[in-house]
Amino acid sequence: MLTFIVRRLFAVVGLLLVVALVTMVIFYEMPQWGGQTPATMAVQYVGKQPSPAAIQGVIHRFGFDRSFPVQYIDYIRTIVTGTTFSDGTQDIACHAPCLGYSFRNYQQVWPTILSDLPVTLSIAVGAGVLWLFFGVASGLASAVRKGSLLDRASMVTALLGISLPVYFLAPLLSLPLAYRWSILPAPGSYVGILSDPGQWFLDMILPWTCLAFGLAALYTRLTRAGMLDVLSEDFVRTARAKGLSERRVIFKHALRAALTPIITIFGMDFATVLGGAVLVEITFSMKGIGFLAITSIQNGDFPMMMGVTLFAAAFIVLANLLVDVLYAVADPRVRL
Amino acid sequence: MTADRRGPTSANGSGERPFLDVSDLRVQFPTDDGVVKSVDGISFALERGKTLGIVGESGSGKSVTSLSLLGLHRRADRKGRGGARISGEIWLDGQDLVTASPEEVRRLRGEKMAMIFQDPLSAMHPFYTVGAQIIEAYRVHNKVSKSVARKRAIELLELVGIPQPNTRVDDFPHQFSGGMRQRAMIAMALVCNPRLLIADEPTTALDVTVQAQILDLMRDLQREFDSALILITHDLGVVAELADDIMVMYGGKAVEYGTAETVFRQPEHPYTWGLLGSMPRIDREVQERLSPIRGNPPSLINVPSGCAFHPRCPYTAETGGRSDTEIPLLAATSPGHLVRCHLGPARRQEIFAEQIRETL
Numbered sequence: 001m002l003t004f005i006v007r008r009l010f011a012v013v014g015l016l017l018v019v020a021l022v023t024m025v026i027f028y029e030m031p032q033w034g035g036q037t038p039a040t041m042a043v044q045y046v047g048k049q050p051s052p053a054a055i056q057g058v059i060h061r062f063g064f065d066r067s068f069p070v071q072y073i074d075y076i077r078t079i080v081t082g083t084t085f086s087d088g089t090q091d092i093a094c095h096a097p098c099l100g101y102s103f104r105n106y107q108q109v110w111p112t113i114l115s116d117l118p119v120t121l122s123i124a125v126g127a128g129v130l131w132l133f134f135g136v137a138s139g140l141a142s143a144v145r146k147g148s149l150l151d152r153a154s155m156v157t158a159l160l161g162i163s164l165p166v167y168f169l170a171p172l173l174s175l176p177l178a179y180r181w182s183i184l185p186a187p188g189s190y191v192g193i194l195s196d197p198g199q200w201f202l203d204m205i206l207p208w209t210c211l212a213f214g215l216a217a218l219y220t221r222l223t224r225a226g227m228l229d230v231l232s233e234d235f236v237r238t239a240r241a242k243g244l245s246e247r248r249v250i251f252k253h254a255l256r257a258a259l260t261p262i263i264t265i266f267g268m269d270f271a272t273v274l275g276g277a278v279l280v281e282i283t284f285s286m287k288g289i290g291f292l293a294i295t296s297i298q299n300g301d302f303p304m305m306m307g308v309t310l311f312a313a314a315f316i317v318l319a320n321l322l323v324d325v326l327y328a329v330a331d332p333r334v335r336l
Numbered sequence: 337m338t339a340d341r342r343g344p345t346s347a348n349g350s351g352e353r354p355f356l357d358v359s360d361l362r363v364q365f366p367t368d369d370g371v372v373k374s375v376d377g378i379s380f381a382l383e384r385g386k387t388l389g390i391v392g393e394s395g396s397g398k399s400v401t402s403l404s405l406l407g408l409h410r411r412a413d414r415k416g417r418g419g420a421r422i423s424g425e426i427w428l429d430g431q432d433l434v435t436a437s438p439e440e441v442r443r444l445r446g447e448k449m450a451m452i453f454q455d456p457l458s459a460m461h462p463f464y465t466v467g468a469q470i471i472e473a474y475r476v477h478n479k480v481s482k483s484v485a486r487k488r489a490i491e492l493l494e495l496v497g498i499p500q501p502n503t504r505v506d507d508f509p510h511q512f513s514g515g516m517r518q519r520a521m522i523a524m525a526l527v528c529n530p531r532l533l534i535a536d537e538p539t540t541a542l543d544v545t546v547q548a549q550i551l552d553l554m555r556d557l558q559r560e561f562d563s564a565l566i567l568i569t570h571d572l573g574v575v576a577e578l579a580d581d582i583m584v585m586y587g588g589k590a591v592e593y594g595t596a597e598t599v600f601r602q603p604e605h606p607y608t609w610g611l612l613g614s615m616p617r618i619d620r621e622v623q624e625r626l627s628p629i630r631g632n633p634p635s636l637i638n639v640p641s642g643c644a645f646h647p648r649c650p651y652t653a654e655t656g657g658r659s660d661t662e663i664p665l666l667a668a669t670s671p672g673h674l675v676r677c678h679l680g681p682a683r684r685q686e687i688f689a690e691q692i693r694e695t696l
Contacts, residue, residue, distance in 0.1 A: 238459045
C-alpha cells in the first residue's frame, strides 16, 4: 500500500509537469504561431502609447525573451524554490510554491488562489453532501421500489436535473425565493463562514441547490442502476436466505456493494468542483477559483491562468489517487 | 395421494403430517411474454433424516421449487403482478409457509430451514469476511454476543473441515479455494441447526475430487443434525450418492417420483431413461458415445400441449394420439412409485427391460 502511494505520488508530479508544459504551450507559445510576437503580447500589459523600453521590460518580466525550454524550466524552478519579481518600482518576494505574479491585478498567483479557495470549498463541500445524499437516497428508493410511482417520479426529476443547466435553474429558484418572497439572500451575497456562519449558510443554500441538483440527478441514476445490478446478485439472495430483515439486506449487503463505484466517481466529481465550480460561481457572482479562472482568461492574465489550471489539475490527480486508495480499503479483493 | 403423504421411503400410514409436506405447489411468474409456469402442481413429502433428490434439466423448475420453499421469491401483489404467484401448500413442521406472512417466513429462514447455494464465490458477499457472514447468520436468530457467535462460527468451520479455523475465520471468501468456500457455505447454512436443509447444485462449481468430499461431508452432517435434506441437481450421480427418494422434474411437473432404489433400478419414464442414458459411467464397456436426450427443454411459457415431454419422446406413436392432446396423470405404478406417462405400466416395464436396461 505504501509503495503504491509513493509510486503514485511520483506519477502525480510527472503528470503535473506535463500539464504545466501543455498549458504553457497553449498560453505562451501558441499565440506566437498565430502571428503574435513577444512585443504584441507585451503591449497589452503597458499603458497607452508605451515606450519601447516599457515594452521591453514587460517582455523580460514574462520571460518572452528567453527560449521556450528555458521559460519552462524557470517556471518549474520558481514553483519549487520561489523567486523575486520586480513590478518596476519595487521587488516582490515570491515564496515557494511560487506560481508567478499577476501583472493584471498586482497580486501573487498562489495567495490569490488561496484567498479564493474558501468560497469554492464552501460551494463544493455543501453541494457534495447534498448531491451524494439525495442522489444515493433517491436512487436507492427507486431501485428498491422499481416501477413504483416513486421510482417514476424520481426518474422524471432526474431527467429534469440532468437537462436543467445551472444558469437556468439559478434564476428559476432565486426569482421566487430570493426576490419575490425574500426567504433567501439574493445571488451575489456571500460572507465567510468564520465571520457569520448563519448568514453563510443562508447565502450558500441557492448555490448548493443549483449545483447539487444536476449532479444528484446523475447520482440517482447511477445508484439506481448499481443497486438493481447488485440486488440480483447471488450474495443478496444468500443474505435473504439467512433470514436477515429486508432493511439489513438492502443497507448492509446490497448498498455496501453498490456504493463502492459511486464513491469512486464522487471523488472525481468533487475534485472537479474544487478546481472551480465555474457556472455556479459566475451565476452567483461568488469569487471562487472558477470565477478567478474566467476573469483571468478574460483579462489575458497568463500567470493566473497557468496557476489556476495547475491547481485544478493537482486536485483532480490527487483525488484520483485518494479514490484508488479508498477503493482498496473498501473492496478487500483489490490489492495495491 | 394420501398413501404417499410421507414420501416413498417413509410411508408408514400414521395420520400425522410429515415434517415437510408440499402439496400441489404452483409457482407462476407473469411476464410481458406470458405467464411462466415454473412449477406446475408438484407434491412431495420428506421426514427428518431423509434426503430427497430433485433432478431435472435447467428450467425444469427445480430451483424455483427450492426458492419458494424458503419464500425467497418476491410475491406478486393482489392483482397478481410484479412477482411470483404461489399457490398450493407447503407445510413445514406443522406450519403452512404459503399462507404465512413474509415476516413469519423470514424468521424461519436460516433458523429452521437453510439453503446451500450453487456457486459459493458469488453466493458470499465479497466485502465481508467468511466469519462475519457466518456470525451474522447466527446472530439473526440467536441473541448472543459477538464473541459467542464467533466461537460458534469457528466451531462450525472446524466441523466442516476447514483447517486452522481460528485464523481462516477472518479471511475473505476470495482467499478460500472453491472447495473451502463451499464448506464455509455449508457451515453458514448449518450454523443455526436447521431442520430442513436445501442444497441447490451444491457441487456443480467444484472439481470432481472435491465434489466427492463435499457430498461425504453433507451426508455426515445430515446424520449429525438429523435434518431433512433436499438435494437439487441435474447430476444423477450426485443423488445416487445421497438420496433416499428421487423426484424427476420436467417442464415444471414431476414426471417420476419414487425411492432412489426404484428410480435407478426400475425407471419407467422415458425422460428418466434419457437422463440415465446421458450419465457417463466407468463401470461399463465404453459405447460409441453417450446418448443424450434429443431436443431442448420446453419453454415454460408455451409448454407443449399434452405431455410436455412429447416433442422429445421416442414413444409417442404408442400413445394412440393422446401424447399431444392429454396431460398424463402422475399415477402410482407400484406403491410409492409415481410415473406421469401415457404408456401403460406394463408396456413401460417391457420397453425398459427389452430396450433400455442394456444401454445403461
